[in-house]
Structures are given as C-alpha cells and as structure tokens.
Amino acid sequence: MTTQNIDLATLDEAAVQAQSEILAQLLREARPTLDVSPGTVIRQLVVNSSALFTELNENNLARLRSANSLLTATETPDTADASVVDQILSNHLVTRRAAKSSAGRVVIVLSQAITTPMSSSQKFTSLDGTVSFTVTDSFIGVTSVESVSSTGDRLITSRPGGLFGFVVDVVADVPGAAGDVRRGTRFVPAPRLAAFVDAYAESDFTQGVGQESTPELLARMELGIAAKAVSDRVSTVSLLQQNFPALQDVSLIGFGDSEMFRDRTNLFGESTGGKVDVYVRTRGTPLVTHAVKSAVLVSKSLKLWRLNFTRDEFPGMYRVESVLPKDSLAVGSFEVVSDTRSLDTSAIPGEFIPRIVSAAGGNYTRYQTAAVTFRDTLTDTTELFEGLSRQDYDIAVSTMPDLAELQTFVASRDRRAPGTDYAVRAAIPCFVSCGLVVYYRREYGVPDVEVIRDRVTDTVNAIKFSEPRLSVSLIVNTVHSVIGQNGYVDLPVDLRGALLLPGGSTVAVADTDALVIPEYPELGVSRRTVAFFLSREQVSIDLRPVTQWQT
C-alpha cells in the first residue's frame, strides 16, 4: 500500500525536534529523576530516536486520513493515493478504467505469392518508431483457399502491380491513444518477412486509452454515486458510462427542450413528453472503417453507381468518406453526387423501437438507411445494365461506433423507463479544419509540429456538448503550451467547420475568432447536440522562423 512512508529523510526537522521536546517533557513528568535535557545519553539515544519514529508514524497517519477522505482526494486529486481512491470509490461501484490497447488489421504486401509464416511474437513498428504492434496470434499467409484450415491461416491474394498481400490482426504493445493509427500508416516488420514489400494499416485502428488517472476518476465520482438508471440526466449518464467505458460525452434531450421534435409529431404540434434523444460521442473523432461493398449501376450514360446501406451496415453513419475501385492503391475518391437518408423502423426481435416518423428524424440513429450515389469515371458501362449490373468498391465510412449497442441497451425492457422511449443518436458532426502559422525563435530550435498537431486535435475533440463555440484563443493557448514563450501564433487563424445537418444539407461556418454552432432546433441542431471533430489531417501548420525578435 503506497500510503505508507518509511523514508526518514523526508521528515521535517523542526517537527522531529518538536516531537523530541514533547517526549522529553512526558518522560520528565513520568520519571523526574531522569535527565532528558539535550546532550544527555537518554535524550540523544533514546528520546531523539523515538521522536523520529513518532513523527514518521504521525505523518503516515495523516497520509492515511487524507487518502481515506473523499473530500481531500477531490481537492488534491494529483497527490491522492491511487490505490486508496480506488478503494473508496469502489464503495460507490465506480471503478478505474483500465488501459486499453489499440487493435486493428495490417495489410502485408509481398512481391511473391509464397507461404509466409509469422510467429506470435511478430512485431510491426511505425516508420517513425513511435508505436509498435504485435500480432494477436501466429499467422500463416497461404497461397490457396484449400490451405486455409484455421483462423490463423490468411489467404494471400493478388494485388495491383503484380504484388500480393494478406491481412493479419495486431494489437498495440503499449496501451493508450498513441496506438490509434490511421488507415494507411506504414509499418516495418520485425523480424523481416520473406518477399516483403510493404505493410500498412487496413483501417483506422480502434481507440486505445490510457489508464484513467485519479483526477479523471474523481470527476466521474458524481456519476458513480448516482443511481444507475435511466431517470434523471446524471443517473442516465452514469448508467451509460458504466456500461460503455469508451463513451466520451452524452447529452440528453427531453421534454421541454427546443431540440426535441419527436414528441411534437401530433395533430396539434404540441410537446407531449415521453421521449428522450440520447446524443452520444463514443470517440474523439469518427471511426473511419474500410470495407468492400457492392454497388449497382443506376445510370449508364452518367456512369452513376449506387451504394445502398441498410440500418445494420455502419449504423448511424455520418458519410461515405471515399469510394474507389476495389483493391485500388489510388488516393482520393470518386465524386459522390447524392447521399439520401431514409428510415427503417421495422421490428427488431426483442427490441423496442422508438417512435421516429421522418427520415431526417432518424438521421445518425441506428435506424438510418442510406443510398449514396457516385460517379465511376473508370468503368466502361457500355455493356452493362442499369439496375442489374453490380461491382465491388473499396469504401471508407465514418461512424460513431457502438450506436446500435447503445440503442439496444437503453431501450431494453428491463432498463427503459416504462413511460419513455429513447432514441440514441450520434452527435451531429461539425467537421473542423484549422490552418496555423507559427513563428519560432531559431535559437530555441524548431518546435515539434506533430506534437502541436496532436495537442490541437486533442483539445478540439475534448470540447463537450453544451460548449457553444470553438474559440481561436483555445487553439492559440494550446499551441503555446508546446512552444511556450519561444514563439507565437500569427493571427488570424484560419478556422472552418462543416456542419452536417440531419436531412443531408451541409452548413459551412468559418470565422477568425470562433466557430459558433448555429441553432436549428427543428432539426435538433444546437450546442447540446453538435460535436466538433478535428482530425490530424485537417490541421495545417506552417512553421516560420522569426527574423527579428522584438524585446
């Protein structure tokens, strides 16, 4: 138990001296014939030594009292004993979130189709050496379907350019967000593989988290003490966070809120209550998932193809980020010409379906369906048939993960308040981009632009529901937390946002002072339902040395 201190050197000398005086006085009163004044053997060897350990014990008692006090721990979270805080909060069923390692799939590109064994200790390290991953099991890349006999056997397929490839599962060696690499991040294998050409992340890796710190844990304390039931907002949030540890933010819209439109779908257009919209943010930035999906030709002349998404495919998806020919190594995307959202509220066995009557009302819920039409300029459609011809494409789709699971959870019969229906929605996204010009003083070295980029994205993605604006000052302060006084951010900062409204339209917002969320209550859009998302790729940083520092 770390509460105990046994290091005598940490004791305060004045306090030890005071203890010595107290013990000497006590001994003097108890044994008047003993000389306990300074300089005597009794004082030097017996009383002073006893005073040392008396003071040590007093210190440890004070530490224990402090650590056992929720009030003290809350006031000084950084110095509170972690193990004791865990014990205190366990009484309220609040447990510290364990660290979690990022996981994902790595595509291994080979120059030849040869059987490629891989032991369970095979590692893949990013090119900059900052993050490493280990395969989750031993794998073998096999060259024929007949050779696939277990989950560890991965079929090597042909790839463009006369290359070959197969996919393995990996997990980060160190828990935390550092392992959240994006699709396309390249790796170096260790040990090296035969015929190795390249290795890269197939999709964004799932979000790793560091172990919850004591201040973060104490911040959740109120939620822990709350009744874990879908009743008031605090209790509902507590219940959700307990069962979905990755949940970052929750906003409940209910009776009387301007954003609540589901309870006004009646003859009189009056709010009747009984409905709750649960807006959630389960990730700092939307998860971009890559998959292969079949599209149907809808127009030969215009070369238009359509991807149809059921409600179970990428539930509540934000948008299709890219569409490319299957196995293409190209970057970019075919042009998406339309994105139409609909609704599927047909029965799901064992689940209560919330009342949603419009397509826009179902946007970003698990009941959303979508039809995304794009123009494939490469495929010759001459011999194809509209409505019949199909072709596979590599797509990338952005979503808030766990949406369907959250909906099932809150709507379950045992958990749902009998008089209420709940609709879980992904936070309405405002995709942000930011352009910075940062000046630095040469004599202090060039600032680490990647650190600045990481800090800025973390800061923006940490903005909670109900914050009405993303201020430029917040970004400037964040940059200065990296560069200190050794530089400055040139103003104005280029700050832009694209707000994807339910219903499909996009509202562009831009300002040099702050991005302020516009309110569209009839669509449920407000600061209580919108989240800012800033990905690293959308942060542009131009570093410039200062030619003359004015003093």
Added chain:
Amino acid sequence: MTRDISIVQGLRPAGDTRVSFGFSADVGGQVVTGPQKAAQRFILLFMTEVGSVFGQPTFGTEFMSALHTGQIRTDVDVELYFMSAAADVLAFYRGLPDGSVPPDEMITAINLVEFALSPGYLLLRVSLTTAAGASREVLLPVTDTVGV
C-alpha cells in the same frame, strides 16, 4: 538530582582518565550524575559533529568536522579549533533553561591542559570546571586523519 545513562567508560575523578564509549558488559546498566554526568555531556557535545544529528541542527561542535576534513594539521590548529569548540559548549550550557542544570553539572570553564599531536593521532587532556567548583580531567583519544 537527576541521572543519565552511563556511556562513557573510564571516567574517574582523578588519575588516568582515558575514556572510551560503550555500554560496558562489566558495568552495564549504570547511571551517572553530578560532575561525572557533566563530563559525559561535555564529551558527547564536543565530539558530535554539528549538523549530524537529525532534528538537532545546532547540537555538537565543529571540532570533529575540522578533524575529518583535514583542517587540523598543526599545534596551532588544535588550539584554535579547541577554543572554538569549547566556546560552543559553553554557549550550549548558557542556553539551557535556568535551574535545569544543578551547579555540580553546570560546566563553567573548559581548558585544554595539554595535547599530543602526531600523524594519525591526537590526544587531548581537557579540564572541566563546574559551577560548584568541582573539576574533572578527561583524556580524549581522537584518532583520525590528522595532518593527512
């Protein structure tokens, strides 16, 4: 009359009074009082390096520190540092609460009677006088890095 544990062996009113430290097996459990206690306290004070006792930053003298750091090399050095240490001991006694030390334990004068200095060896003969008029002479064998 108050008592202290006897830790300085060989302390006698007169004669060869070379002292040593320890809880002697022969006379274990003895206590001292009076001039003998005063002499014991003087020895403890004089031979404790000031600042070496946790919680008592001013207890001791600089004599042993000077000896350990090689600053005592000549007869003059011995006399100078002894006088300084003796002054510190007397100041300590003056700082004790009035009436806390009986006259036969209150040291009022400290004199270096004679000393023998040779490489690696220093012997001090010290005379202690109390407020009651009693005297004690002690021989302090200080063996250390003298003159190195």
